[in-house]
Amino acid sequence: MLFSHILVWAATSLLSGFCLATNGLQAINELQVEAIKSLEAQHAKREIGCSIKNAAVRRDWVSLTIPEKQDYSRAVQCLWDRPSEGRPAFSAAQNLYDDFVATHINQSEIIHSTGRFLTWHRLFIWTWESRLRNECSYEGYLPYWNWFECPDDLTDSSVFDGSDSSMGGDGEYFEHNGTLVANNHFLPSGKGGGCVMSGPFVNRTVHLGPFQPGMEGLSPVMKSLQDHNPRCLRRDLSVAPAAAFTHQNLHNLITGDASRTIDAFQSELQSSSRGTFSMHNAAHYSLGGDATCVASSYNDPASYLHHAMVDRLYWIWQALHPEQARSIAGDLRNLSNVK
Ligand SMILES: *[C@@H]1O[C@H](CO)[C@@H](O)[C@H](O)[C@H]1NC(C)=O
Ligand SMILES: *[C@@H]1O[C@H](CO)[C@@H](O)[C@H](O)[C@H]1NC(C)=O
Ligand SMILES: *[C@@H]1O[C@H](CO)[C@@H](O)[C@H](O)[C@H]1NC(C)=O
Ligand SMILES: *[C@@H]1O[C@H](CO)[C@@H](O)[C@H](O)[C@H]1NC(C)=O
Numbered sequence: 001m002l003f004s005h006i007l008v009w010a011a012t013s014l015l016s017g018f019c020l021a022t023n024g025l026q027a028i029n030e031l032q033v034e035a036i037k038s039l040e041a042q043h044a045k046r047e048i049g050c051s052i053k054n055a056a057v058r059r060d061w062v063s064l065t066i067p068e069k070q071d072y073s074r075a076v077q078c079l080w081d082r083p084s085e086g087r088p089a090f091s092a093a094q095n096l097y098d099d100f101v102a103t104h105i106n107q108s109e110i111i112h113s114t115g116r117f118l119t120w121h122r123l124f125i126w127t128w129e130s131r132l133r134n135e136c137s138y139e140g141y142l143p144y145w146n147w148f149e150c151p152d153d154l155t156d157s158s159v160f161d162g163s164d165s166s167m168g169g170d171g172e173y174f175e176h177n178g179t180l181v182a183n184n185h186f187l188p189s190g191k192g193g194g195c196v197m198s199g200p201f202v203n204r205t206v207h208l209g210p211f212q213p214g215m216e217g218l219s220p221v222m223k224s225l226q227d228h229n230p231r232c233l234r235r236d237l238s239v240a241p242a243a244a245f246t247h248q249n250l251h252n253l254i255t256g257d258a259s260r261t262i263d264a265f266q267s268e269l270q271s272s273s274r275g276t277f278s279m280h281n282a283a284h285y286s287l288g289g290d291a292t293c294v295a296s297s298y299n300d301p302a303s304y305l306h307h308a309m310v311d312r313l314y315w316i317w318q319a320l321h322p323e324q325a326r327s328i329a330g331d332l333r334n335l336s337n338v339k
């Protein structure tokens with residue numbers, strides 16, 4: 001027993017490089033094993049169609065080889081080099097990468113804090129992944145940023161180490177007064193806040209947003225989708241929100257009180273019910289900078305890896321709660337019409 005635990009620990013610590021993982025890392029690995037067993041049982045009699053036997057496999061970024069990581073970034077550059085498909089409402093979008101950002105901005109008021117949250121974002125990242133594969137000859141699937149790795153210093157993670165096989169590092173130092181997060185949390189400023197000056201996307205320009213940036217000093221603020229606002233991508237990597245990534249919070253979400261209904265699960269994962277960061281918000285705000293504007297957060301390419309992890313939790317929850325897997329909760333509100 002002891003021996004097998006050591007093996008598990010060795011495998012996960014190797015995967016997370018040279019940084020301290022949270023106690024949630026082993027917990028999510030174990031829950032994923034349970035999820036796969038559950039799907040194998042549910043799909044045992046399925047002869048045709050989609051099943052766990054022929055499913056695509058999304059992998060942890062840290063488990064990709066360096067050439068695989070570089071190939072993912074190459075494919076992202078390919079979308080960035082494609083022309084915008086240019087609907088009139090999105091006229092500030094300059095390329096296909098921007099079109100994705102614009103689509104998220106356009107729908108932002110109806111896909112957050114509504115019944116669409118989990119399924120809309122699932123479709124969104126699947127569309128992104130499909131275009132990388134179908135138009136940019138990317139052969140893998142969308143990797144995920146495993147929040148339970150390196151929470152003490154994100155720049156130790158191979159997602160954010162600033163190498164050409166990462167999503168870029170922290171922003172340059174920019175003096176500011178921190179970030180105001182939903183529910184009036186205050187997040188002190190970190191070591192960044194300015195332009196990301198490392199990694200494969202350093203020379204890229206973002207054009208849309210921010211609308212309601214949480215980070216103080218993030219400007220100029222955009223007024224409409226016609227407002228062309230070219231600038232560098234900014235980040236302020238922060239460790240404070242990572243306090244959400246405990247095995248207690250994970251178990252509460254997947255097997256505990258918050259797992260009982262889709263409503264409870266979705267609320268706990270998306271927003272914060274107990275005055276602390278939800279896991280979804282924690283990872284968004286730990287990116288800082290451009291990611292602190294909810295609507296235009298996909299200006300940061302790490303947001304796709306982040307939402308692949310959100311989707312992974314949704315998938316594990318669905319696998320372990322088959323009777324509820326296809327239910328949704330919430331309404332179809334447009335938040336700007338809610339007083
Ligand atoms: C979103 O896009 C649609 C169709 O392109 C457009 O009619 C609508 O005004 C846009 N909404 C916002 C909030 O930009
Ligand atoms: C939400 O409502 C606002 C204000 O009525 C409107 O301008 C906006 O286009 C709506 N957004 C969507 C996505 O329907
Ligand atoms: C931060 O807040 C202090 C006190 O409100 C203010 O004096 C200072 O100018 C602010 N700094 C920036 C960069 O806005
Ligand atoms: C960014 O542009 C600079 C100056 O043209 C160039 O030296 C550098 O190699 C570019 N970096 C990347 C990752 O494309």
Ligand SMILES: [Cu+2]
Pocket residue numbers: 104111112121294
């Ligand atoms: Cu979103």
